[in-house]
Amino acid sequence: MAVYKRGYQRYQGPLTSRTARLLVLPWFAWRRLFEQRLLIVLLIVSLFWPLACAVFIYLANHSELWAGLDREVSGLLEINGRFFLTFMNVQAVLAVVLAAFAGPSLVAPDLANNALPLYFSRPLSRTGYALARMAVLAGLLSPVTWIPGLLLFAMQAGMAGWTWLASYWTLAIGLFAGFLFLILQLALVSLTCSAYVKWRAIAGALILAFFFVLAGVAETIDGVLRVTWGAFVNPLRMMYRLWCELLGVAPPENPGLAGSIVMLLVLALILVWVLSRKLRPVEVVS
Amino acid sequence: MAAVIELDNLHVRLGRREVLEGISCRLGVSGAGKAIGLLGPNGAGKSTLIQTILGFHQPSAGCARIFGLDCHKHSRQVRSRLGYMPENDAFIANLSAVTFVHMMAQLSGLPAEAALEKAHETLFHVGLGEARYRPLGTYSLGMKQMAKLAQAIVHGPELVILDEPTNGLDPAARARMLKLIREMKDDHGMSVVLCSHLLRDVEEVCDEVVILKAGRIVHHADLEAERRANRRFVELEVAGDDAAFGEALRDHEIAAVTEGAGRWRIVLPAGVDMAVLWKLVAAHEIDVRRLTHRRDTLEEIFLKAVGHINHTAGEAAAREEAPASGRL
Numbered sequence: 186m187a188v189y190k191r192g193y194q195r196y197q198g199p200l201t202s203r204t205a206r207l208l209v210l211p212w213f214a215w216r217r218l219f220e221q222r223l224l225i226v227l228l229i230v231s232l233f234w235p236l237a238c239a240v241f242i243y244l245a246n247h248s249e250l251w252a253g254l255d256r257e258v259s260g261l262l263e264i265n266g267r268f269f270l271t272f273m274n275v276q277a278v279l280a281v282v283l284a285a286f287a288g289p290s291l292v293a294p295d296l297a298n299n300a301l302p303l304y305f306s307r308p309l310s311r312t313g314y315a316l317a318r319m320a321v322l323a324g325l326l327s328p329v330t331w332i333p334g335l336l337l338f339a340m341q342a343g344m345a346g347w348t349w350l351a352s353y354w355t356l357a358i359g360l361f362a363g364f365l366f367l368i369l370q371l372a373l374v375s376l377t378c379s380a381y382v383k384w385r386a387i388a389g390a391l392i393l394a395f396f397f398v399l400a401g402v403a404e405t406i407d408g409v410l411r412v413t414w415g416a417f418v419n420p421l422r423m424m425y426r427l428w429c430e431l432l433g434v435a436p437p438e439n440p441g442l443a444g445s446i447v448m449l450l451v452l453a454l455i456l457v458w459v460l461s462r463k464l465r466p467v468e469v470v471s
Numbered sequence: 472m473a474a475v476i477e478l479d480n481l482h483v484r485l486g487r488r489e490v491l492e493g494i495s496c497r498l499g500v501s502g503a504g505k506a507i508g509l510l511g512p513n514g515a516g517k518s519t520l521i522q523t524i525l526g527f528h529q530p531s532a533g534c535a536r537i538f539g540l541d542c543h544k545h546s547r548q549v550r551s552r553l554g555y556m557p558e559n560d561a562f563i564a565n566l567s568a569v570t571f572v573h574m575m576a577q578l579s580g581l582p583a584e585a586a587l588e589k590a591h592e593t594l595f596h597v598g599l600g601e602a603r604y605r606p607l608g609t610y611s612l613g614m615k616q617m618a619k620l621a622q623a624i625v626h627g628p629e630l631v632i633l634d635e636p637t638n639g640l641d642p643a644a645r646a647r648m649l650k651l652i653r654e655m656k657d658d659h660g661m662s663v664v665l666c667s668h669l670l671r672d673v674e675e676v677c678d679e680v681v682i683l684k685a686g687r688i689v690h691h692a693d694l695e696a697e698r699r700a701n702r703r704f705v706e707l708e709v710a711g712d713d714a715a716f717g718e719a720l721r722d723h724e725i726a727a728v729t730e731g732a733g734r735w736r737i738v739l740p741a742g743v744d745m746a747v748l749w750k751l752v753a754a755h756e757i758d759v760r761r762l763t764h765r766r767d768t769l770e771e772i773f774l775k776a777v778g779h780i781n782h783t784a785g786e787a788a789a790r791e792e793a794p795a796s797g798r799l
Contacts, residue, residue: 188588188591188592188595189595189600191592191595192592192596193592193593193595193596193624194592194627194659195627195659195660195661196576196581196585196589196625196626196627197627198581198585199580199582200551200579200580200581201580201581201582204577206577206578206580208623209574209577209578210578213570213574217565217566259768294563295563298560298561298562299559299560299561299562300554300561300562300563302527302557302561303555303557303561303562303575303622304578305525305526305527305552306525306550306553306554306555306557307551307575307578307579308547308548308550308551308578308579308580309550309578310547359780382762454603465527466522466525467522467527467528471523
């Protein structure tokens with residue numbers, strides 16, 4: 186029978202699981218995000234660098250193609266931790282741009298339209314809501330971060346053989362863990378900015394500013410005050426330090442590893458605290 | 472029979488202010504399809520009570536139970552059995568109504584296909600069938616209210632909490648909203664909590680009413696019982712010689728007082744219905760010019776409960792009849 190002829194009846198059927206309900210928010214968010222052409226363009230652009238890296242790996246594994254080059258140049262064609270660190274650095278910048286584009290549309294519209302009471306009057310907790318929103322970004326950033334990274338690793342392992350894999354297998358873990366930390370950081374920053382500033386455009390600008398302006402501030406602190414701790418206010422620099430450790434690449438002098446980890450943790454805790462203050466179904470005025 | 476809402480010495484503190492100060496009551500009957508009106512002046516704690524039931528606030532003492540489940544400890548189970556229509560605009564502007572209601576149904580646990588079917592069905596039910604593909608941001612205020620109602624009932628909850636559902640509606644839309652609320656309880660067996668400042672709305676659809684003032688319950692009334700009781704107060708205006716009529720009333724043990732010029736105030740005792748009065752009028756060949764049932768309106772009950780008047784008109788009539796009836 187046609188729906189308009191049927192009339193309203195209460196639903197009495199089976200209900201879905203808790204996990205399935207949590208996935209509803211990412212599913213609808215992805216649908217809305219992928220309706221935007223600019224996002225598709227950004228995603229395609231984000232795949233250029235992994236493609237270039239794939240070509241590089243192909244060349245590096247076909248010595249007959251560069252047999253005529255001298256030793257110094259051929260030494261550059263080695264696939265190791267530094268190669269993957271370079272790959273991660275470039276993709277991280279693209280991931281920040283993607284997060285700044287997609288992140289604000291996750292929480293800001295819900296807050297601007299007072300939709301949170303509707304979500305939280307259903308069997309959905311605040312933690313569940315935040316995790317679902319983070320899953321949207323994780324799903325969006327994965328195809329430009331760890332997935333192409335691991336594909337490149339697999340390609341190199343396939344071409345170079347077991348000897349290379351036995352020497353560099355830790356790179357895959359480092360690559361995956363490094364990008365996972367980046368995604369977590371980006372998701373937390375995006376959600377917090379989006380929750381703090383209800384306007385999408387301003388929230389996007391704030392996300393970009395958080396990463397790129399803080400990098401400038403860090404350099405300024407070091408330069409003007411002639412100190413070395415400026416890098417501790419640069420989240421991308423601290424992430425880079427962590428990646429060096431994970432990929433076994435010689436790290437820069439500053440910031441230190443322990444300091445970077447502590448500062449990244451403190452930053453994450455502050456972001457979670459701000460987020461928990463903002464993601465409330467009702468505003469309580471004391 | 473299990474109550475829909477049980478409040479047991481419920482205290483809720485927001486910041487340094489105690490908003491609910493030890494509320495205890497049992498409201499509604501599970502599965503009976505009754506509507507409970509929640510009334511009170513601004514700042515009385517109505518919204519806080521609703522939000523506590525929804526699990527948004529943690530009680531500082533006591534507890535609130537829905538269908539026997541603690542609202543705070545079992546908030547997930549409680550929320551899966553209720554629907555909520557907030558007072559303010561609450562939607563996602565650039566979503567179409569059908570996508571919005573579909574998403575809300577899925578979040579309540581309906582499988583995707585059933586949720587879509589129910590979304591269409593519910594939107595037709597609330598009168599948004601033709602507009603269901605339009606973005607919610609383009610809706611009028613009345614349509615937004617209907618969309619909010621649709622998301623509250625799409626999953627077929629046992630209890631629906633409606634916060635000012637007729638706010639900003641024109642008379643036709645208001646009548647439609649009240650009709651839908653009546654259908655929810657009468658035809659679909661849902662329990663309804665209606666929070667409204669419009670006493671006529673509450674009076675029209677509710678079976679029970681709770682009046683809050685300064686965080687306490689000041690009146691809890693069964694409106695149906697009050698309606699029945701109110702029918703016993705009659706104001707009668709007759710033409711002709713009514714002295715014998717007064718005697719006849721006394722003979723039938725009907726308390727009555729005359730105000731002169733053929734005007735009577737009568738209290739029908741239990742077991743005596745209006746037919747007796749009509750027979751007496753006919754027997755004494757007097758003409759009835761006017762007959763009205765003196766009743767306490769919800770407004771009078773409310774004003775008395777919040778302390779603006781000392782007694783309702785019905786109570787006043789009853790007081791006057793008691794000493795006066797002896798004179799006849």
